[in-house]
Amino acid sequence: MNTEGVEFFYMEEGAKSWQYKKANIQKANDNPLHKTLQQVYSGSQNLESYAMYNDQPPEGTASGTYAHSKGALAFDRTSGFWIVSSVPRFPAPVKDGYKYQDQQKTFGQTILCVSVDKTMEDKIKSVFETTHPYIYDSKNFSPTTGNKQTTSDVNMKTRGNVQLKCIAKSADYKYGNKLSGEITRTVRSL
Template sequence: MIAPLSNQNGEAVEWWLSYKLPVKIGPQKNTTGFEFLYADSSPASQLSLSPIQLDHSQSALGLTLDQVFSGGPECGYVLWNDEIPPTQANPNPQNNGSLGHSKGVLAFSKKNDCGFYLLHSTPRFPVVGEKTLPDYERQFGQTYLCVSLKDYDTANQIAAILHCQNEAQVYASHLPESSSDEPLCKFANKEAPSPAPQPANLRFLTSQGSPFHLIAKNKSWSEPPRGSNVGRDFWKDLIGPTLNCDIDVESWRRGTVFGDLDQQNAAITEDIVDIDLGKIGLTGYSWPFEKDHAKWGIATVQPPGVIVISDINRQLSQDKRGGGGLAFQSPTLWQALDQIQVKEKNVESSPHHDQS
């Protein structure tokens, strides 16, 4: 069965966050790509370097995926990723680039009226039955946020959004109890979704009543209007207004990014270009955006101290794809993320920040 989410000490938590470090950083430039920062909902939790690595069976990610794949016959799940993981049976899977830029795991039990949602940023992950990161996905920084769900109905509400807004590319599922008319079943079976012209903002509760927002958009909302090459920016045009705050954003940056086109609004939505862990006690651990595939943002001030973990970048090409993010509040985690970010205006000229 799906047990309550647990942290790496075996204690029940409502959510946990893992932030994987890139390879070859740190004082000795010798990280393996399995090291990660960790925080969760327990009162004493601080964002810090985990004493165990991501490939350890007792890591939060390992424990969670063990529930998904070893949870018994009543444990259902749906897996999706814009880059399908290769397997021995399908070594070269074909991806549909018109579907959403979205990655995650939704696990649930109708019998036990519970579930959880794991939103992450790692391509080609996870392979069904495997509980750790493959070697070919160790290179970059990545984020993993897992949230417990109050009930089975919440899992269905999330599935409806992932289906119609994110247009997520499902590659595996197990539906032991879901009926054919439920959103979970329609999502898993890749039925043609209903049109979703307006973004979704689902407020839901964790198993112990903490509030979260799932904010998502369909490509029909953000794609460029006729005669233009620039559509709506998920972060500036949806996340900021929905949460009523200015926001700093860390995401994958390749090619044209919205920030380069929108200098007049740089104070409203500003890009984070470096990560430096020195202010949380990890001197020598820093990396530029080229080494980070994570997707997260924070409100520029506390309060409101909002955190958003997403699966979509602040990159021009993302206006043609669906995607979303989970927003929540954690003052302690917000403070840590605020400390580790280095924003564009605070970065001196260097080769990896050359904008030419």
């Protein structure tokens, strides 16, 4: 399959298979990623909190003390979303609006977006307390820094009642390959 690097495969909750989208990820038309992030970029009065994080931020650099993680999240009074991605320098800060740059389409990327209830915000914060991501743009979202756990194991649920488990480690985790055994035990217990 020949592509221009802007098309993508997409799966909605409840779908049985991936759908190939010829839509351009750099444009607004028929782009679920743009539609999701536009809730933040539009400056909606309903938006209570958001955060954008990336160890390769759109502007400047992050030191090596931050997590190797990328994504965004936002919440209103009742619900929100959490995007976890591999895309460097994405998403753009709110002041710049939605941008998916040409250099971001060079390599294959993954983007996972889950819709969650507002109650999941504190669970995401607990993960961030362990991982310490580089948050370069935010509003009313600040994980406390008192958590000294080297791992976290958090049960989550999507708005569609899909159960998720988020397993994370801190930079201070010093047990190398032992982590894969911990993950295996955790997954088997599901």
